[in-house]
Amino acid sequence: GLKGVSSFKMRRSDYTYKEIKSQIHKRAKNSKRKVSNSKEQVESYVDSSRGISGVLNYDLKSMIQKCGIYGQGPGVFSQGPLDSHVYVRQSRHLMKKGCFSSALHYLNMALRCDPTSPVIQTARAKCHLQMGNWELAQIDADAVLSENGNYLKAIFAKAESLYNTCKFEHALVLYHRGL
Structure with a gap:
């Protein structure tokens, strides 16, 4: 041991x-x-x-409340520092998901920020086409084409709305013009 x-x-x-x-x-x-x-x-x-x-040098929560951003979804945003690009991006995202009525709401909000934008009006025309509102789509496309007659996306949106309202000859002319 x-x-x-x-x-x-x-x-x-x-x-x-x-x-x-x-x-x-x-x-x-x-x-x-x-x-x-x-x-x-x-x-x-x-x-x-x-x-x-x-x-x-200020609290983020109070800044968000001052801007009027309190939640998510349509009708949540109040008039604030958000510009039309934010609304357009949100509407495109919703259109990809198939939520066309919510996308239309955001496009209307974007048009309040920038009423003469051909991009927003054409996107709203496309949204109306997806929802089956052919006449409203044609009105939006006509508004864009009255300002800029060569805007291709508006030409195709109007052609598609004319095609769906059984005005095939006018639609064919616009499709040919767009190509």
């Missing part, structure tokens, strides 16, 4: 034992550093996401 104890003490004073012990301590320190680094990263992420209100 004593022989084993003395050999253990000898090994403990050996150089390899000291080297292994120092490596264990280094690994323990490194693992503690990794934990603290990950905590620092989380803290800096939280601070950077909240730091925008500190940089801007």
Whole structure:
């Protein structure tokens, strides 16, 4: 029994034992550093996401409430700093999803911001075409063509509305004109 104890003490004073012990301590320190680094990263992420209100010197929530943005969906936005491009992008997204009545609402909001835009009027004509409102689509396309007679998207929208109202000859002329 004593022989084993003395050999253990000898090994403990050996150089390899000291080297292994120092490596264990280094690994323990490194693992503690990794934990603290990950905590620092989380803290800096939280601070950077909240730091925008500190940089801007006002609260983001109160700014959003002042702009009139309180939720999602049609009728939520009030007159504010949003421009027509935001409404057009939202309407295009909704048209891709097949929500044509909501898309039409956003296009109407965009037309309130910019009533002479041929892009918005043509997009509204396309939305009316998708909903089956051929006459309303033709009215929007005619409004664009009265300003710019060579606007191709409006020509095709009018041609499609004429085709769906069984005015095939006029539609053919417009399709030929567009090509």
